[in-house]
Amino acid sequence: MIGQQTLSSPKSTNAREITCHDAFHEGDLSDGCFRAVATYTYDWESWHAPDGRLIWVNSAVERVTGYSPAECLLMVDYPLPMTAADHHDRIAEMLEDAKRGGSSNDVEFQSIHRNGEKRWMAVSWQPMYNDAGKHLGFRTSIRDITERRHLRDQIRLHAEHLEQLVQERTARIQQLERHRRHMEKLAALGQLAAGVAHEVNNPLAGIRNAFELIKADLTPEDEHYELLELIDREIERISSIVHQMHQLYRRSPQAAHEFKLERTVTEIATLLDGVARNQQIQLKTDSVGNSLPVHLPEGEVKQILYNLIRNAIQASPAGETVTVRIKHTGSDVQVAVSDRGTGIADEVLPHIFDPFFTTKGGEPTSGMGLGLSVSRSLIEAMGGAIEVDSSVGNGSRFTAIFPACTEPAVEDSHD
Numbered sequence: 001m002i003g004q005q006t007l008s009s010p011k012s013t014n015a016r017e018i019t020c021h022d023a024f025h026e027g028d029l030s031d032g033c034f035r036a037v038a039t040y041t042y043d044w045e046s047w048h049a050p051d052g053r054l055i056w057v058n059s060a061v062e063r064v065t066g067y068s069p070a071e072c073l074l075m076v077d078y079p080l081p082m083t084a085a086d087h088h089d090r091i092a093e094m095l096e097d098a099k100r101g102g103s104s105n106d107v108e109f110q111s112i113h114r115n116g117e118k119r120w121m122a123v124s125w126q127p128m129y130n131d132a133g134k135h136l137g138f139r140t141s142i143r144d145i146t147e148r149r150h151l152r153d154q155i156r157l158h159a160e161h162l163e164q165l166v167q168e169r170t171a172r173i174q175q176l177e178r179h180r181r182h183m184e185k186l187a188a189l190g191q192l193a194a195g196v197a198h199e200v201n202n203p204l205a206g207i208r209n210a211f212e213l214i215k216a217d218l219t220p221e222d223e224h225y226e227l228l229e230l231i232d233r234e235i236e237r238i239s240s241i242v243h244q245m246h247q248l249y250r251r252s253p254q255a256a257h258e259f260k261l262e263r264t265v266t267e268i269a270t271l272l273d274g275v276a277r278n279q280q281i282q283l284k285t286d287s288v289g290n291s292l293p294v295h296l297p298e299g300e301v302k303q304i305l306y307n308l309i310r311n312a313i314q315a316s317p318a319g320e321t322v323t324v325r326i327k328h329t330g331s332d333v334q335v336a337v338s339d340r341g342t343g344i345a346d347e348v349l350p351h352i353f354d355p356f357f358t359t360k361g362g363e364p365t366s367g368m369g370l371g372l373s374v375s376r377s378l379i380e381a382m383g384g385a386i387e388v389d390s391s392v393g394n395g396s397r398f399t400a401i402f403p404a405c406t407e408p409a410v411e412d413s414h415d
Contacts, residue, residue, distance in 0.1 A: 044142035066114025084110035254297035280318035315341035
């Protein structure tokens with residue numbers, strides 16, 4: 001029977017080749033010739049009865065799986081013992097389709113060698129009929145595609161790598177485009193600032209002169225004399241800011257000196273007390289840890305915190321509290337300004353530091369959208385940063401992180 005076909009010896013093989021050769025010339029190919037072709041096909045070939053039972057398998061099965069044809073014929077669940085467990089369902093579906101007379105090509109699965117090695121295979125199957133049209137069962141042809149899978153995986157990895165490079169390059173181009181737009185805004189800001197500084201300088205000089213006359217009429221014993229000293233320092237700070245605006249293209253950082261942030265925050269709270277009372281906001285300050293002096297440009301620090309605290313007050317509904325918490329960590333000092341306002345939407349958050357961007361467009365006291373932009377530029381020049389944590393409906397927290405000690409960078413004379 002065909003199911004008992006085994007490998008022939010070299011001598012019988014030569015005899016078969018001679019017989020097939022003679023039969024070819026005589027025009028009558030015997031069953032033995034077809035059997036030889038099937039037996040010596042490089043791929044793993046098998047023949048199944050209409051009910052799926054294995055009838056014959058060629059010797060290639062032993063090369064691929066380590067199991068001989070005879071062992072395969074004894075398996076009641078062939079070829080599942082040579083199939084990876086997670087692919088059993090796939091092979092079972094293939095056998096059911098083949099028994100129904102179906103056919104398919106290159107269905108991939110993993111086979112398991114007798115020694116435990118796994119390799120990728122592709123199986124094809126089709127029904128077989130004799131000359132009278134009788135269904136003889138179906139044949140399967142299984143080819144080792146491990147190398148093909150490996151090459152395909154390599155191509156996929158290369159494609160993914162190229163896709164990643166494209167995405168990185170696209171992101172870089174978008175970043176450069178955003179930087180270009182930001183620089184354009186900064187250039188416009190510089191032109192505007194220079195013009196505003198020129199216009200503000202003259203009335204500021206008049207205010208300073210008038211204030212000096214008023215101050216001269218009061219003695220240090222007067223109960224409001226301390227406030228006059230505060231006003232005098234603020235006029236000086238305004239003058240310094242105007243000078244920086246005028247020199248925006250060649251900004252000259254202020255000199256650093258030693259002071260305590262707690263005192264600075266107290267002064268800012270005094271300046272903003274009227275704004276807070278008008279909006280029925282309570283301003284609360286808190287300090288964590290020991291109060292240590294910092295070595296920073298105080299005017300720029302005050303400008304940064306003034307902007308953050310004022311924004312928090314303006315963002316808060318009446319009856320709420322704005323909290324300013326100072327925390328010394330050794331290498332830096334953090335000032336967190338928290339409000340209970342409406343918060344900042346996710347789509348707005350990336351733009352809040354852009355020049356001329358403001359969320360207060362409809363308010364009569366709205367600014368020009370420069371406060372946060374200027375504040376971030378100032379604190380980054382010191383080596384610090386501003387972090388934002390905001391949730392719609394739950395308020396916002398802006399944390400200014402200052403280095404405990406800094407010196408202004410030396411300006412490049414070629415800038």
